[in-house]
Amino acid sequence: MLKSTFLKINLIVLLLIIGNKTMAQSTENAVLPDNLKWSERTALTVLNTYPKASQIDGTKKPKWDYKMGLVLFAFEKLYQKTNDKKYFNYIKEYADELIDAEGNITDYNIKDYNIDSANPGKLLFNLLDETKDNRYKKVIEQLRHQIETQPRTASGGFWHKQIYPNQMWIDGLFMAEPFYTQYTVRYENGKALDDIARQFELVQNHLVDQKTGLVYQAWDESKEIAWANPEKGTSPTIWGRGIGWYMMALVETLDYYPKSNPNYKKLAGYLNQIAKSAVAHKSASGLWYQVADKPDLKDNYLESSASAMIIYSLAKGADKGYLSSAYKKTAQKSFDAYLAAFVKKDKNGEIIISNVSSSVGLGGKPFRDATNEYYINSKAKDNSSPALAAFLLSAIELKK
Numbered sequence: 001m002l003k004s005t006f007l008k009i010n011l012i013v014l015l016l017i018i019g020n021k022t023m024a025q026s027t028e029n030a031v032l033p034d035n036l037k038w039s040e041r042t043a044l045t046v047l048n049t050y051p052k053a054s055q056i057d058g059t060k061k062p063k064w065d066y067k068m069g070l071v072l073f074a075f076e077k078l079y080q081k082t083n084d085k086k087y088f089n090y091i092k093e094y095a096d097e098l099i100d101a102e103g104n105i106t107d108y109n110i111k112d113y114n115i116d117s118a119n120p121g122k123l124l125f126n127l128l129d130e131t132k133d134n135r136y137k138k139v140i141e142q143l144r145h146q147i148e149t150q151p152r153t154a155s156g157g158f159w160h161k162q163i164y165p166n167q168m169w170i171d172g173l174f175m176a177e178p179f180y181t182q183y184t185v186r187y188e189n190g191k192a193l194d195d196i197a198r199q200f201e202l203v204q205n206h207l208v209d210q211k212t213g214l215v216y217q218a219w220d221e222s223k224e225i226a227w228a229n230p231e232k233g234t235s236p237t238i239w240g241r242g243i244g245w246y247m248m249a250l251v252e253t254l255d256y257y258p259k260s261n262p263n264y265k266k267l268a269g270y271l272n273q274i275a276k277s278a279v280a281h282k283s284a285s286g287l288w289y290q291v292a293d294k295p296d297l298k299d300n301y302l303e304s305s306a307s308a309m310i311i312y313s314l315a316k317g318a319d320k321g322y323l324s325s326a327y328k329k330t331a332q333k334s335f336d337a338y339l340a341a342f343v344k345k346d347k348n349g350e351i352i353i354s355n356v357s358s359s360v361g362l363g364g365k366p367f368r369d370a371t372n373e374y375y376i377n378s379k380a381k382d383n384s385s386p387a388l389a390a391f392l393l394s395a396i397e398l399k400k
Contacts, residue, residue, distance in 0.1 A: 001004075009227070019295075020153050021218075024248040027298075029087060030061065030348060031347075031348050031349050031350060032044055032349030032350060033349070034349070035400055036349070037395065037399075038258055038339075038343075038351075038391070038395040038400040039078055039081075039349055039392055039395035039396045039400060040078070040082070041048030041345075041349065041390060042351055042391055042392040043074075043087060043392060043396060044350070045076060045077055045350040045351050045383075045388070046071060046075075046150075046388060046392075047086070047090065048282070048348075048350060049350075049383070050303070052093065052094070052097065053068050053071065053072055053090055053091070053094035054068065054094055054097055054098070056068050056071055056385050057222055057384060057385050062097050062106065063098070063107060064098050064100060064105045064106065064107070064108050064117060064120055065116070065120070066116040066117075066119040066120065066175055067385040067386070068094060068385075069119035069120030069121075069122065069123065070385060070386065070387060071117065071385050071389045071392075072090070072091045072094060072120070073119075073122060073123065073389065073393075074389045074392040074393045074396070075087045075090055075091055075392075076088075076091060076123060076126060077392075077393060077396050078323075078392065078396055079091070079357065081396055088130070088297065091123055092127060092131070093247075094123075095120075095123060095124065095127055095136065095160045098120075098137075099135050099136070099139055101135070101252050102135075102136075102137055102138075102141075102227070103135035103136075103138030103142075104131070104136065104138075104139075105117075105135070107140060108142075109365045110145070110146050110149070111140070111162065112161065112162055112163075113146065113149075113150055113151055113159060113161060114122060114160075114161045114320045114372065115150065115158055115160050115161065115169075115170075115172040115176050116157070116161075116175045116280075117143065117146065117175075118143050118146065118147060118175050118176045118180070119174070119175040119176075119179070121139065121140060121143040121179045122136075122178055122179045122325050124136040124139055124140050124182050125140070125182055125186070126380070127152070128140070129133075132378045138220060138307060140183065143179065144183050144187075147176060147180055151165070153166050153167075153168065153221040153222075154166075154221055154222075154333065155202060155221060156195075156198055156199075156202070157197065157199060157202040157219075157221065158172060158176060160172045160218070163364075164362075164363060166220050166221045166222040166224070167218055167219065167220045167221075167225065167362075167363075168199075168202060168203070168206075168207070168218065168219050168221075169217060169218045169362070170203065170207060170215050170216070170217050170218065170242040170245055170246050171241075171245040173199060173200065173203060173245065173246055173249035173250075174245045174246070174248050176199075176250070177196055177199060177200070177249055177253045178249065178252035178255070178256065179194050179251050180192060180195075180196055181193070181253045181256040181257055182256045184196070184320040185257075185258065185339070190258060193257065193258070193261050194263065196253065196257075196263075197263035197267060200249075200250070200253075200266075200270055201266075202219075202265055203246065203270075204270055206219045206221075206232070206233065206234070207219045207234060208273075208274075209234075209293070210239060211272035212238065212277060212281065212293045213273060213274065213276065213277030213280070214238045214239055214243055214274070214277050214278070214292055214293055214386070215238065215243055215246050215274065216234040216235050216237070216239075216242070216282060217235045217237065217238075217239045217240055217242045217360075217362065217370065218234070218235040218362050218370070219232075219234050219235070220233045221233055225362075225363055226233055226363075226367065226369070227362050227363065227369055227370040233255050235362055235370040235372070236369075236371055236372065237291055237370055237371065237372050237375050238291065238292045238293045238294075239290070239291070239292065239306075239360065239375055240288045240289055240290050240291070240303045240305075240357075241303065241305050241306040241309065241357060241386060242277055242306075243274065243275075243306060243309075243310060244288075244290055244305065244306045244307075244308070244309025244313065245290070245299075245309065246274060247271065247274055247275065247278065247309065247310060247313035247314075247317075247392075248312065248313050250267060250270060250271040250274070250313070250317075250322075251271065251312075251313050251316045251317050251320070251322060253267065254267055254268060254271065254322055255320070268322050270354070271313075271317055271322050271323065272322075272323060273328060275313070275317060275323055277313060278292075278310050278314075279314070279327070279330055281293060282310075282334065283295060283302060285336060285337045285340075285341065286330075286333050286334040286336075286337040286338075287302045287307045287337055287341060288302065288303065288307045288310055289301065289302055289303060289306075290302075290303040290306070290357055290378075291372050291375050291376060292306070292388070294372060297372055297376065298376075298379075299376045300376055301305040301355060301376070302341060302342075302355060302363075303356070303357050303379065304338070304341075304342040304353050304354065304355045304356050304381070304387045304391075305353055305356050305357060305384070305386035305387040305390055307334065307338055307342075307394070308338065308387055308390030308391045308394050309386070309390040310314075310334075311331045311334045311335050311338065311390075311394040311398075312331075312387045312390055312393040312397055314327040314328070314330055314331040314334075314392035315328055315331035315332075315335075315394060315397040315398050316393075318331065319397065321386060331394070331397075331398065332398060335394060335395075335400065337396055338394075341355075342354050342355055342387075343391070351383075351390055351391075352382050352383060353382060353383055353388060354380070354382050355388045356380060356382065356383070356384040356386065356387040357375070357378055357380060357384075357386075358378040358379050358380070358381060358384070360374070360375055360378050
């Protein structure tokens with residue numbers, strides 16, 4: 001009896017070992033099909049690398065974060081194109097992991113006044129429409145309340161965070177304005193549209209470099225922070241990804257901005273201006289540098305997230321009629337150059353995007369001085385979220 005039982009246990013253990021080994025080999029050897037579009041290959045790479053969206057970029061503790069918001073924004077676009085529920089579910093699982101039963105965001109504190117917090121909020125409109133789950137509406141209202149009470153510069157621009165007084169950062173336009181625009185058109189009959197236009201007007205008046213037509217990363221209206229130009233208050237460097245953030249802010253805001261509003265043409269004009277300037281500063285290959293206006297600077301490099309963001313914005317702007325159709329051809333050529341310069345497949349057919357700038361910032365401790373050298377020395381990585389998301393968006397827009 002004991003011998004029989006022992007043999008049965010050994011057999012079960014052996015079968016479990018063989019089963020686990022077979023499953024591991026199956027997973028390890030799973031190769032993505034050759035005929036996949038770049039968009040779906042990118043999405044599957046993300047899904048395979050990060051089974052939960054809260055893990056994106058190797059994040060250890062789930063948090064409400066602009067990076068997840070950016071990648072999932074691209075997933076939302078892919079879901080709308082394909083109607084494949086796995087993309088929708090990936091978004092919903094992230095929201096449900098971060099939003100509790102009462103409709104509160106885990107570890108969110110309004111007093112931080114972090115403008116980045118608005119970015120994942122864009123995902124909640126579609127989730128609300130599809131599920132009718134009122135928790136999403138509660139979070140939407142919390143984020144709208146943050147925008148309502150967000151500290152502002154003397155001329156009305158949103159501070160980037162509570163810890164960065166009097167400072168507008170260019171990525172803040174992408175973080176807040178598409179959410180803000182969608183909210184005010186949907187729930188407030190557009191009452192905040194002038195305020196939204198004002199944010200872009202401040203960028204045009206203070207962050208656009210008059211010589212190149214490109215945008216600086218930040219502006220301190222008080223001119224007190226050490227990185228600020230003593231006359232203009234701008235940070236010293238024109239960062240490639242900053243151009244991408246601004247262009248995407250415009251194309252996404254224009255999607256919800258009523259054409260009948262007098263500011264619509266103004267915003268479209270801003271997009272045309274920055275698109276023209278961006279194209280004038282692309283490399284011979286059709287891509288963009290980390291320090292965008294100084295291609296000959298020592299150790300400067302072609303940067304993949306900036307390039308993908310600009311490609312996407314040009315393609316979408318042309319498709320939507322915000323830009324002339326000629327920009328679509330430019331985007332297509334640059335996309336082809338992008339594939340040649342940055343994109344490879346690994347043994348499983350998943351993508352590897354190289355030359356992604358690390359996240360860069362200004363001020364803080366230790367103090368980030370925002371010089372050209374600071375940006376160039378920011379270590380480049382593979383497959384960081386801004387490049388994955390922007391490449392996915394550009395592939396969707398160009399039907400790749």
